[in-house]
Amino acid sequence: DIVMTQAPLSVSVTPGESASISCRSSKSLLHSNGITYVYWYLQKPGKSPQLLIYRMSNLASGVPDRFSGSGSETDFTLKISRVEAEDVGIYYCGQLLENPRTFGGGTKLELK
Amino acid sequence: EVQLQESGPGLVKPSQSLSLTCSVTGYSITSNYWGWIRKFPGNKMEWMGYISYSGSTSYNPSLKSRISITRDTSKNQFFLQLNSVTTEDTATYYCAKERSSGVYWGQGVMVTVSS
Numbered sequence: 436d437i438v439m440t441q442a443p444l445s446v447s448v449t450p451g452e453s454a455s456i457s458c459r460s461s462k463s464l465l466h467s468n469g470i471t472y473v474y475w476y477l478q479k480p481g482k483s484p485q486l487l488i489y490r491m492s493n494l495a496s497g498v499p500d501r502f503s504g505s506g507s508e509t510d511f512t513l514k515i516s517r518v519e520a521e522d523v524g525i526y527y528c529g530q531l532l533e534n535p536r537t538f539g540g541g542t543k544l545e546l547k
Numbered sequence: 548e549v550q551l552q553e554s555g556p557g558l559v560k561p562s563q564s565l566s567l568t569c570s571v572t573g574y575s576i577t578s579n580y581w582g583w584i585r586k587f588p589g590n591k592m593e594w595m596g597y598i599s600y601s602g603s604t605s606y607n608p609s610l611k612s613r614i615s616i617t618r619d620t621s622k623n624q625f626f627l628q629l630n631s632v633t634t635e636d637t638a639t640y641y642c643a644k645e646r647s648s649g650v651y652w653g654q655g656v657m658v659t660v661s662s
Contacts, residue, residue, distance in 0.1 A: 483652040483654050489647075495648075536584075538594070
């Protein structure tokens with residue numbers, strides 16, 4: 436199985452500041468078709484997870500452009516610019532390259 | 548807009564079977580992939596498996612022969628059955644639509660395994 440490792444476990448951010456979350460995969464997520472199959476999700480308190488970023492750097496529909504994704508074949512970063520109160524929750528990275536699909540352990544974002 | 552809604556018992560006894568239904572509106576389950584993902588207490592997320600647009604299935608090997616995902620295309624529903632449950636199967640279960648542009652999740656249903 437592809438292991439997805441996230442860091443940090445939690446992050447505390449002042450509103451208006453930026454935050455970055457890292458995710459590392461145990462295997463390259465770059466397919467021969469040139470697509471990198473890493474995704475980012477946010478689970479807000481009391482809600483189901485929602486898609487933020489797909490295929491490493493594409494913003495999902497309706498997601499503010501304060502969110503951005505970047506990375507290489509095995510190291511990925513989610514950046515949140517100008518953090519707002521509505522960004523609080525648990526962030527997960529995940530891969531859709533292979534079965535079984537796997538997820539990172541989650542990063543909890545809180546406000547200072 | 549696709550909507551997914553899980554339904555099923557919130558309490559299951561150990562050694563029994565867990566059965567959940569996912570009702571899909573706004574999109575046909577004869578397209579894309581339709582799966583089940585669970586989140587354990589403590590935030591760990593586990594992909595359980597999916598059923599494809601053609602009816603083929605893929606399961607997480609960790610669940611071995613305990614899992615079955617089926618569908619009823621006439622009702623646009625798909626189903627999860629997990630056999631021989633233990634307390635370690637206590638989790639929130641989500642049904643989900645999967646495509647290359649990402650996973651879209653239902654609201655989730657909490658299932659507790661307890662006698």
